[in-house]
Amino acid sequence: MGFTAEARSPVVATTNGKVRGYLDGEVSVFKGLRYGADTGGARRFMPPVKPEPWTEVKDALAYGPASMQTGKGEEGETLSEDCLFLNVWTPARASRKTGLADGAKRPVMFYIHGGAYNGGSGASPWYEGTKLAKRGDVVVVTVNHRLNAFGYLYLARLFNAPSVADSGNVGQLDLVLALQWVRDNIARFGGDPDCVMLFGQSGGGAKIATLMAMPSAKGLFHRAATMSGQQVTVGGPFNATRRAKAFLDKLGVKDLAALRALPAAEMLAGLKAVDPIAGSGGVYVGPVLDQRSLLRHPFFPDAAPQSLSIPMMVGNTHDETKGFIGWDAKAFPQTWDEVIARLPGQFAARIDIDPETVVAFYRQTYPNYSPADVFFAASTAGRSWKAAIIQDEERAKAGAPAFAYQVNWRSPIQGGIFGAPHTIDIGLVFGTLDAKGSIVGTGPDSVAMSNTMSDAFIAFARTGDPNGGALPKWEPYTLPRRQTMVFDTVSRLEDDPRGVEREFFNRVPFTQFGT
Template identity: 80%
Template sequence: MDRRSLLLAAGAAAAASALPAHAAKPAGPARSPIVTTAAGKVRGATTADGVHVFKGLRYGADTGGEGRFAPPRKPQPWTGVADALAYGAASMQTGKGEEGETLSEDCLFLNVWTPAKASKTGLADGGKRPVMFYIHGGAYNGGSGGSPWYEGTKLAKRGDVVVVTVNHRLNAFGYLYLARLFDDPGVADSGNVGQLDMVLALQWVRDNIEAFGGDPGRVMLFGQSGGGAKIATLLAMPAAKGLFHRAATMSGQQVTAAGPFNATKRAKLFLEKLGINDLATLRALPADQLLNGLKAIDPVAGSGGVYMGPVLDERSLTRHPFFPDAAPQGLDVPLICGNTHDETRGFVGSDPKVFDMTWAQVVEKLPSQFNARIDIDPATVVAAYRRMYPHYSPSDVYFAASTAGRSWKAAILQAEARAPTRAPAWVYQLDWKSPKDGGIWGAPHTLDICLVFGTLDAKGAIVGTDARSQAMSDTMMDAFVAFARTGDPNCAAIPRWEPYTLPRRQTLVFDETTRMADDPRGGERELFNKVPFTQFGT
């Protein structure tokens, strides 16, 4: 790939599979913490804030070669002390990745930030801190745990928690469903190996996090966009049961997974795009060339690249996460379900034309935003919004309606599936506006990430660094930390946050003055309840 190379040459691959991201080196500075994991000793670094950071910790073996399309395997133990000072490779993907990031099939790495007190025996100080395990977004196609937005120092220090981020296989490497095309046990799980990677990472946390000052019995998953969808799927996976104890989905839900027939259609088109019809050739194809299959037009959506995501394969996933109800096995896990008020303002880049629409253009453009998720007459939608919000401009209606139909609807379905159970969700809506460009972007998709991590000054962040931004960040961090610690997000920073029940639909609105509201945007919810919702990819 352009400016990318695989992590290691073939002659070094075997050795690399036994080590974390970096080979063992002589002892580092006195302040460098060393921790003994189940596979071997690792050396991290200590920030000026006293938080210990371990990057590129290997939780799984290389997934290239015979490991392609197969469930992940634990790494081989190593001797000596291996450096954990730089992020490991991210999964192969069509995007550029983070600045300076390597892309590789050898991508099963995670990162740990801990405020535990170091001693001669390591970081197992008996602190039993909650573990906040973040799963990155980027749909199921891109991203990594190495984004500066997810840098865990501030969250770990403020909350006295252990923060973990993770890389796993993406797109075709993690979700290409081949089980109905090839009678080979090695690909029986290929439609969900990206999910199984996260299961293995959570097993690593269970087995090792106490050595970093964390509590394996208090693991909270949180993730935004695709990360939230991955978490919703894990709530329905038997292999993940008992490995995490709280969950928060942020602007990302998975109501239904891809069915096996549609997933097979996609796999066929993927192979046709590559000009391959046998498994041996597919396994031997260089990783960067395999990505070319993603350019196939999706046979279900009828546009865009071919979709890859979790599959109802009757093996690791035997039911849909939130259809016909909330997966019963996940009801033991307290859940936060949130979204931002203006999700789709985050999808349009910086094109100023979107703020100068006519009413006719809104009617014309809305169907492309709904993209078969919602099949409803756009003129009817625009007329309803003009009645509900007479002060809205055409662009305001465009963003509000596309958010409600495209992004918010799945969050409602997820919350309402939990509402009648013994474990309803706590629901939030982020109304707090980004200060970027005078506030024209409102509360767009991704805004909650840097607020929860406290990474206000990270490259590309749109949350601002002033006192207003810091106050909103402190509030969200404190609520998420409280949830990680107790399984209940209530804390001094917010008013009493009630779980979401029907018919009230209680929602915490994060804003300059955070408040509770019953059924905010109820008129919009009722409008889109006229038609069924289809989860993209299903």
């Protein structure tokens, strides 16, 4: 068919074998690239391994399966234990001699999806990488890996079997293998393996913070951006064992062979066990201080020394918890009694403080706030923002400060009543303003805010410094100033925004949920 057909269907020879993508405008797209072998069957709970090489040209035209999870996944998405796939968007243009390896050494923006450690995949239309790759002349990567019990069920203290010694962190080890694939292959897609930025929102940010303390991840990435997702401490081995025991009891399984033989869909039922530590909700599974993959906590007692040389960006949104009520204005608290009743559920095990004291503080500090205003401000400050501050402060204490940001720009949904909720920064950074379910809108203000945030992230990926675009000078976070970039219609650098709330919540310790 000649070279014209080849250009329309770019082919790249990876270390595993040749793959064929497709052209979306000026961006070459490869979906469902296998970076690891099937993790089902006898390999359940074991560290990932590279796939067997292939000799034919494999099509990379559709997303691969996502990890088993209790949700449905993205529209049309398959769920499977065989889920170690990643996706690449690159502006590199194919040539007859070099394929996509054009020597341009583009920054690599490697996105890790949210969904806590339980759900999600790299196939969300919000993470579609075409616009970001084109705007920044960068290579964008999204990834699937094992989640929930398949990726984080800690069995090492329940079964004396070497094959489950790493079971509490295999989901993280999947990400390490994916980053090794990037190191070995991304130059063939026009990317620079020595300029890899991790960025991820919510659970994705937590996974990144955890990777920053994993010796096996050292050297595989060179910038890190956590977006409303932090991991100060991970689960301890005893609590993780209690949770695994509750999981097994829920399933009625007593031995490892039976657990491995259980169909994947049936194993998910164990997640409905009541968490024995929190005393409510489904059983938590997440990374574990197992003294193998993780020898220390990510940000306790300080920022992990192995990653202090990596430039970091730490972000949050002004109204995080408005993103957890299903875009239902009827869920806004109407009375002060309702706020007092609902706050403990938002704080969960993170902040143990009298809710009446919290409400009294907010009513005195912000006399014009409604009950709903106080509820969302207090729950945001006590639920997740506190962990972002800890990451910022520990970096600053170590002389390796982060670039802190806060999104104040309001979603146009329902007239702006949801403010700047959890997830708002995803569409703004990716430029996926018109994606299905988008909360950022497509008007001129949305486009302008997206361009500003995208350019800051692209600059950070390229140089480790987000400056150089339309923003005012962005200084790193230092003590005691606590410089923070506030993204808004008119963005600005502020010292210690919401400092009075920060100081109020400092009267009680913060515990990372899951620890």
